[in-house]
Amino acid sequence: xxxxxxxxxxxxxxxxxxxxxxxxxxxxxxxxxxxxxxxxxxxxxxxxxxxxxxxxxxxxxxxxxxxxxxxxxxxxxxxxxxxxxxxxxxxxxxxxxxxxxxxxxxxxxxxxxxxxxxxxxxxxxxxxxxxxxxxxxxxxxxxxxxxxxxxxxxxxxxxxxxxxxxxxxxxxxxxxxxxxxxxxxxxxxxxxxxxxxxxxxxxxxxxxxxxxxxxxxxxxxxxxxxxxxxxxxxxxxxxxxxxxxxxxxxxxxxxxxxxxxxxxxxxxxxxxxxxxxxxxxxxxxxxxxxxxxxxxxxxxxxxxxxxxxxxxxxxxxxxxxxxxxxxxxxxxxxxxxxxxxxxxxxxxxxxxxxxxxxxxxxxxxxxxxxxxxxxxxxxxxxxxxxxxxxxxxxxxxxxxxxxxxxxxxxxxxxxxxxxxxxxxxxxxxxxxxxxxxxxxxxxxxxxxxxxxxxxxxxxxxxxxxxxxxxxxxxxxxxxxxxxxxxxxxxxxxxxxxxxxxxxxxxxxxxxxxxxxxxxxxxxxxxxxxxxxxxxxxxxxxxxxxxxxxxxxxxxxxxxxxxxxxxxxxxxxxxxxxxxxxxxxxxxxxxxxxxxxxxxxxxxxxxxxxxxxxxxxxxxxxxxxxxxxxxxxxxxxxxxxxxxxxxxxxxxxxxxxxxxxxxxxxxxxxxxxxxxxxxxxxxxxxxxxxxxxxxxxxxxxxxxxxxxxxxxxxxxxxxxxxxxxxxxxxxxxxxxxxxxxxxxxxxxxx
Numbered sequence: 001x002x003x004x005x006x007x008x009x010x011x012x013x014x015x016x017x018x019x020x021x022x023x024x025x026x027x028x029x030x031x032x033x034x035x036x037x038x039x040x041x042x043x044x045x046x047x048x049x050x051x052x053x054x055x056x057x058x059x060x061x062x063x064x065x066x067x068x069x070x071x072x073x074x075x076x077x078x079x080x081x082x083x084x085x086x087x088x089x090x091x092x093x094x095x096x097x098x099x100x101x102x103x104x105x106x107x108x109x110x111x112x113x114x115x116x117x118x119x120x121x122x123x124x125x126x127x128x129x130x131x132x133x134x135x136x137x138x139x140x141x142x143x144x145x146x147x148x149x150x151x152x153x154x155x156x157x158x159x160x161x162x163x164x165x166x167x168x169x170x171x172x173x174x175x176x177x178x179x180x181x182x183x184x185x186x187x188x189x190x191x192x193x194x195x196x197x198x199x200x201x202x203x204x205x206x207x208x209x210x211x212x213x214x215x216x217x218x219x220x221x222x223x224x225x226x227x228x229x230x231x232x233x234x235x236x237x238x239x240x241x242x243x244x245x246x247x248x249x250x251x252x253x254x255x256x257x258x259x260x261x262x263x264x265x266x267x268x269x270x271x272x273x274x275x276x277x278x279x280x281x282x283x284x285x286x287x288x289x290x291x292x293x294x295x296x297x298x299x300x301x302x303x304x305x306x307x308x309x310x311x312x313x314x315x316x317x318x319x320x321x322x323x324x325x326x327x328x329x330x331x332x333x334x335x336x337x338x339x340x341x342x343x344x345x346x347x348x349x350x351x352x353x354x355x356x357x358x359x360x361x362x363x364x365x366x367x368x369x370x371x372x373x374x375x376x377x378x379x380x381x382x383x384x385x386x387x388x389x390x391x392x393x394x395x396x397x398x399x400x401x402x403x404x405x406x407x408x409x410x411x412x413x414x415x416x417x418x419x420x421x422x423x424x425x426x427x428x429x430x431x432x433x434x435x436x437x438x439x440x441x442x443x444x445x446x447x448x449x450x451x452x453x454x455x456x457x458x459x460x461x462x463x464x465x466x467x468x469x470x471x472x473x474x475x476x477x478x479x480x481x482x483x484x485x486x487x488x489x490x491x492x493x494x495x496x497x498x499x500x501x502x503x504x505x506x507x508x509x510x511x512x513x514x515x516x517x518x519x520x521x522x523x524x525x526x527x528x529x530x531x532x533x534x535x536x537x538x539x540x541x542x543x544x545x546x547x548x549x550x551x552x553x554x555x556x557x558x559x560x561x562x563x564x565x566x567x568x569x570x571x572x573x574x575x576x577x578x579x580x581x582x583x584x585x586x587x588x589x590x591x592x593x594x595x596x597x598x599x600x601x602x603x604x605x606x607x608x609x610x611x612x613x614x615x616x617x618x619x620x621x622x623x624x625x626x627x628x629x630x631x632x633x634x635x636x637x638x639x640x641x642x643x644x645x646x647x648x649x650x651x652x653x654x655x656x657x658x659x660x661x662x663x664x665x666x667x668x669x670x671x672x673x674x675x676x677x678x679x680x681x682x683x684x685x686x687x688x689x690x691x692x693x694x695x696x697x698x699x700x701x702x703x704x705x706x707x708x709x710x711x712x713x714x715x716x717x718x719x720x721x722x723x724x725x726x727x728x729x730x731x732x733x734x735x736x737x738x739x740x741x742x743x744x745x746x747x748x749x
Contacts, residue, residue, distance in 0.1 A: 005425045006127045007320075009061035010416040011087070013068050018416070018423070019088060020430070020458060021057035021075065028458045029088050033421060034432060035443055036496075037458035040091055047746040051079030054091045059125040060106040060175075061088070064114030072117060072157065074104040076126070078146070081107060081119060083157055096160055103146040110178045115156045118201065121149030122172025124191060127319050127411060128341045132237055134295050137215055138191045139172065147172055150188065152201050166204035168192035175219040179260065181228055187261055189219035189234055196261050210264035211236050212251030218320045222328045231328055232257040234264070238317045240295060246309040247292055253315065254333060254357060267331075267357025268315060270383070275310040277379045278347065281369070281404050287337055287345040291317075294342040317343040318351070320412045326419040329356040330436060332363070334424065337409040347405035350413055350424060352437055361385040363437035364424065367405040374404075391440040395453055395504060396429060428483075430458075446495050452503045454495045464532070464599070465574070469519045470734060478502065481600065482513045482534060485547075507550045510535035518576035521583050528616060530556055530573040530588065532599075538571060538606075540616045554617045556588065557606040568601035570594070573610075577635055581642040584615040585662060589632040593651060596699070597633060597682075597728065598745070608632050609647055611663050625666030627653040634683045639690050646684050648694065654680020656694060656715075671715055677705060687732040693740075694718070694730075701725035701747050708742055 004023045011017035018030040020037070025048055028037040045053030055075035063071035069087045080095035081104050105125040110116035123143050124130055131140040148169040151160040164171075171192040179185035188195040193206040193214040208214060217235040234255050241250040253268035278284040286300075288310075293303035316335045324330035332352050337344040350364035362385055369376040370389050380387050393400050399408075408427040415422055422433040424440070431440040445453040464479035478486040485505040492499035507514075513533045520526035529541040529550070538557035543550045562569045572594040579585035590606045591597060608623040608630040623630055631650050638644035645659040647666065655676040656669040672681060672694065679698035686692055692715055697706020708722035708730055725747035733739035 004428045005411060005430065007058065007125065007412050008414060008423060008425065008430075009058055009073075010414060010421075010423070011061075011068070012063055012417050013065060014087070015416040015418040015420060017087060019058050019061050019073070021055065022428075022458070023057060025056060026458075027055050027058060027075075030456075030458070033416070034423070034430065034456070036456045038089070039457075040088060042090065049077060050746070051075070051077050051082075051093045051095070052746075054093075055082045059104075060108075062107055062109050062117075063087075064109055065111045066114050070114060070156075072107045072109075072119075074107050074119065074125075078103045078143075080104070081157075094157060098151065098160060098162065101145060102149060103143050104149075105146075105173050106175050108176045108178060110183050111180050112183050115154055116178075116183070117153050117157060118176045118178065118186065119151050119160070120173025120176050120188060120190075121146040122174075122191070124172050124174035128336055130319070131294070131342055132215065132217075132239075132317070133297060134239070135297055137213070137237075137239070138170065139215075142170075142172060142191075144170075149173070150176070150201065163197075163201035164204070165202060166197075166206075167195060174216055177219070177221055177232075179230060180223050181230060185260065187219070187232065189216035191215050194219075194234060194261060194264075207261040208264075209262065210266070211255060212253065213237070213239070215252075217318070218333075220321050220323055222323045222325065224328070230260065231323075232261055233321055233323055233331065235318050235321050235333065236264075238315050240292070240314070242296070242307075243311075244309070245307060246311050247307050247314060248311055249313070249315050254318070254321065254331075256357065267353075269353065269357045269360055271333075271351060271360040272313040272315045273348070274312050274379070275314060276312060277376060279310055280375070283403060283407060284346045284405065291337070291342060291345040316345060316348065319343065320414075322413045322415060322422075324419055324436065325415055325417065327354075330354055331357065332413045332422075332437065334410045334413045336411055338407060338427065341409070344409065346407075346409075349406065349408075349410040349426065350437065359384060364391065364410060364426075364431075364440060365389050366391045366400065366426070367403055368401050369404040371401070376404075390438065391426075391431060391442075393429060393442045394445055394447055395442075398509070399429070448491045448494055448501060452489060452491050452501050454492045454499045454501045464515055464572075465517075467517050467519070469524060471524050472519070477517050477519075479514045479517045479529075481515075481532070482511060484512065485514055485517055485529070505547055507541050508536070512536055513570070515570075515573045516576050516588065518578075521578050521580075528553075528576055528586075530576065532570040532572050533562075533568055538573075540612075540619075542616060553615075554612065554619060556610060556612075556616075556619045557590070560605050569604050570599070570601045571603045571606050572599050573606070575635055577637055579642050579662065580637055580639070584613065586612045586616055587635055587637075587645065587663065589635045589647065591633050591650070592629055592631040596650075609635060609663060622663040623666070624664065625659075626657060631680070633681075636684045636686060639686045648681040648684050650680035650682055651698070652678065652680075656681045656684065669715055671711075671718060672709075675709055675718060679705070682728050683730050685730045685732065687737040688734060689737050691737070693732070695727040695742065697724065697726040697728075697747065699726060699745070699747050706747070708740075 005020045008020045016033045021027040030037045041054040057076035059074040061073040080099040082091035105122045107119040171190045174189045177187045184200045186197040195204045197204045215237040217237040222231045236252040238252040239250040255264040289303045293300045318333040322332045348362040352363035353360045411425040467477040476488040486502040492501035515530045515532035525546045540554040540556045542553035577587045592607045633650045634648045643662045647657045656672040657666040683695045692711045706725040709718040726745045729743040731741045
């Protein structure tokens with residue numbers, strides 16, 4: 001499972017080396033063409049968001065043409081750039097004063113001199129979130145401090161000089177290219193024009209002859225090493241205009257330059273589509289009107305009323321372009337219409353031309369209406385578009401032809417350096433083509449038998465906790481958010497040494513995000529699950545046959561409103577806990593500041609502790625004595641006293657709270673007052689001997705705050721046994737209480 005990569009980058013001279021940065025916070029390198037990966041982050045680094053562990057979500061990667069081990073990259077954070085001297089296995093942060101708090105979008109090297117590099121600032125590389133409504137044609141997701149920023153180094157990155165003479169002060173840079181024939185000639189695509197310098201960046205001129213306007217969306221090139229011919233390609237951001245009761249193309253498109261950017265020719269050809277064909281398909285109509293409404297600054301309903309007639313020819317707003325390094329006429333553009341993007345609409349995830357732009361067709365096809373017997377087959381055939389689904393998925397087989405046209409767009413499209421592999425990403429699935437896009441395969445994981453998988457090491461599964469049951473000692477149950485429940489097994493050794501395998505378990509055919517999982521203490525056939533977003537959010541699911549069948553058993557959190565483009569809007573229901581004498585009495589808790597605990601987004605409602613007295617059928621909130629909107633980060637039952645329950649509350653007014661009446665009322669544990677301070681208590685745990693452990697600290701803790709404490713006298717006194725400013729989780733091993741596992745978070749500003 002590769003995770004949702006918004007972009008990926010191949011090494012410019014090694015066709016097997018690939019870099020990806022999925023959106024859950026890791027970054028990976030593959031040295032075998034995408035079959036296996038290793039993290040490039042420093043496991044002991046102090047701060048991911050601060051850039052001290054390495055790059056997070058690559059924005060661009062480039063390497064010396066003289067030394068393939070020497071390279072630079074940019075990432076999603078505004079903490080400088082990164083350098084590598086071992087082909088990207090590890091990276092070191094370079095935070096020059098001029099880069100501070102600025103987003104560096106793209107970096108490139110002079111192919112003839114690896115002492116010379118250029119880096120451009122801005123947020124144009126945030127592919128899914130770089131939005132362009134009509135009233136903000138230069139971009140809605142901009143960063144003023146990062147504008148008007150192009151830097152050059154002539155000493156391999158030791159020092160950098162600002163070179164923006166002639167550049168618009170509000171420019172955000174998308175790509176930079178050094179002419180392989182003439183090192184003094186530099187090209188830059190930006191949201192304020194296509195710029196060219198013929199003196200190494202001392203001065204710049206805008207080159208827009210033939211282009212529709214000045215906003216460039218994507219830039220690539222083709223270089224014929226035999227003829228020394230350089231050809232440039234850009235997506236000039238597509239714009240629309242009102243035309244009575246419908247919408248039509250205004251400016252922009254796909255352009256080509258054969259004279260080093262001096263003039264441009266539109267090669268959009270026949271890429272515009274007839275939306276009237278898709279009127280019966282509600283998902284496409286929703287997608288279309290949503291994009292149109294955003295562009296014109298309307299609500300969706302208003303757009304439907306204003307433009308009731310569908311256009312007979314309209315161009316989608318593509319966001320990346322790629323050209324085959326071995327064939328100048330073989331060109332691709334991608335249509336990212338999902339995952340936060342409001343620029344684009346369905347259908348068609350990747351488009352391709354084999355004749356330089358005269359005729360375009362969809363080359364990535366997943367959906368019921370791509371088949372020969374569908375209502376749309378005749379339309380596509382008349383367009384000379386191949387029909388038939390041409391992708392093969394593994395773990396997410398159910399995504400194949402699940403919709404008329406798949407609900408997920410493709411995030412990017414890129415060739416490796418020798419043109420043997422074409423790579424794209426459909427949501428969380430990385431797909432590869434070895435025949436220029438005629439067919440696509442999922443190589444993220446290897447299936448063993450039926451439903452057991454070994455990943456490639458590039459997991460991006462959201463972690464919502466591990467669960468183990470003493471009667472099932474060889475299984476770890478992994479709550480993986482929208483990727484459901486995974487259960488470990490020992491089949492991985494059949495694939496490669498040390499590989500972990502796991503089986504995936506779905507609760508329904510709907511998209512659900514598993515929040516927490518638990519097994520009945522006395523009957524392993526009875527299991528429970530709660531969901532923090534998507535379908536069945538807030539419902540308790542139950543199985544009585546060890547997971548073969550599941551059904552909704554109770555409503556733990558009433559349905560909460562979810563607004564479009566408002567983020568995940570989750571309610572994180574954690575740690576299903578059972579009364580040790582009566583398992584029909586169950587508890588779970590909801591932290592308010594869940595993002596601070598590394599969950600996906602803060603909880604929206606339901607803060608505090610919830611209890612059921614009837615095995616999960618009905619639930620009640622039990623916060624009497626806790627702070628208002630209690631930010632409960634953990635709960636635990638006393639190992640010997642069934643009615644005694646503990647809760648940790650983080651942040652202001654937090655601390656360790658105790659209930660002697662199964663949660664009816666709560667009182668703060670006085671002995672922990674000094675430990676909790678102003679930041680509360682994070683976790684509580686009892687080992688098999690009955691010793692209690694608590695953790696404390698937060699992001700803003702001082703050097704002497706936070707850590708792990710243990711009490712062996714019923715919480716009368718505490719001994720600090722681990723000192724760290726932000727200590728979060730604690731567990732002890734069932735097989736040996738002296739084995740203690742803790743987790744920490746970085747306390748950096």
